[in-house]
Amino acid sequence: MKCISVRHRIDYRYDHQVLLSPHRFRLTPQPDSHALIEGYSFVLQPANRLYWQHDVYGNKMVRADFTDRTDFMSVQVTLDIKQNSFNPFDVLVDDESQRFPFLYPAIVKNALLPYLQIVDRSSALTAFVGCTEKFHGETLSFLVKLNMQVCNHIRYVHRLEQGVQSCEMTLKARTGSCRDSAWLMVQVLRRLGLASRFVSGYLIQLDTVSGDAVELHAWAEVFIPGAGWVGLDTTSGLFTSEGHIALAIGPGPEQVAPVEGLTELCSVSMTYQFELTNH
CATH class of the missing domain: 3.10.620.30 (C8orf32 fold)
Known part of the structure; x- marks a missing residue:
C-alpha cells in the first residue's frame, strides 16, 4: 500500500476586472475509484457561495457563484490517497x-x-x-x-x-x-x-x-x-x-469538462501545477 498526497492548482488571470458567470468544477474523485481517497479539499478564490451538487450522470461537482468583478480566479484541489495494487483482469465476465x-x-x-x-x-x-x-x-x-x-x-x-x-x-x-x-x-x-x-x-x-x-x-x-x-x-x-x-x-x-463557465470578453491566461508527495 502506498500513501500519496496530490495538490492540483489552476490559476486564471484576466487583463481587467470581469464578471464571471456561475462556474461548475468537476474535480471530485468518484466514490468507486480503484484507490482509497482518505482526504479531499477544494478551495476557490474568489467566490461568494459554493454549492455541492450532482449532475444527471452522478458526478459530484461544485457550483460557484460570483458577485463582484475580479481579475483572477484560483482553484486548488488536495487529495490524500492510499493506493492498493489493482488487477483489472481479476473479473468474472458473464x-x-x-x-x-x-x-x-x-x-x-x-x-x-x-x-x-x-x-x-x-x-x-x-x-x-x-x-x-x-x-x-x-x-x-x-x-x-x-x-x-x-x-x-x-x-x-x-x-x-x-x-x-x-x-x-x-x-x-x-x-x-x-x-x-x-x-x-x-x-x-x-x-x-x-x-x-x-x-x-x-x-x-x-x-x-x-x-x-x-x-x-x-x-x-x-x-x-x-x-x-x-x-x-x-x-x-x-x-x-x-x-x-x-x-x-x-x-x-x-x-465531463473539469471547469465550466463563462467570462466577460477579455484576454485570459491560465496556468496549472501539480505536486505529488509520497508518505
Missing part, C-alpha cells in the same frame, strides 16, 4: 459475454442507450473499425488488442487547444491528445455495439524513469456484463488501474 461479438440482453441494452449513441459516421472511422474484426475472440483479449491498436495507430501529442478532435481528424492526422484518442475509442466501441463512456480524471504514475508524476488525463470505459465498466487508457495501451482517479464520467467530453 457466460454470454465471454467471447466477442456478443449482444447485450434487452433490459441491459435499454439502460445503456446513452452510451451506445453513434455521433461519428465518417468513412475513416468505418475503415478503422473494419480492421478490428481480426481481433474477435475471447472478450478481454479482444479489448487488449483493440486498445493497443488505437494506442499504436495514434501518436500522443500534448495539445493545448480546447475541445476534442473529430474521429476523422484524429485518424487522418494519426496524432491526438489523450482526450482525442479516448473519444476515438468511445466511438469505435459503439460502432462495434459496445456501450462506452468518456472519463476525465487524474493519472498518477509512480517510480517511472522520470520519477513520480500526476496529470489530468482522459480515457474510455466499456461495459462488459459481469465485469462492469472496464477502463481503457488509449495513451498507454493498458487497462486502467489504481493510478487512474476518475473525476467525471459521461457519454462524451462535453459532459
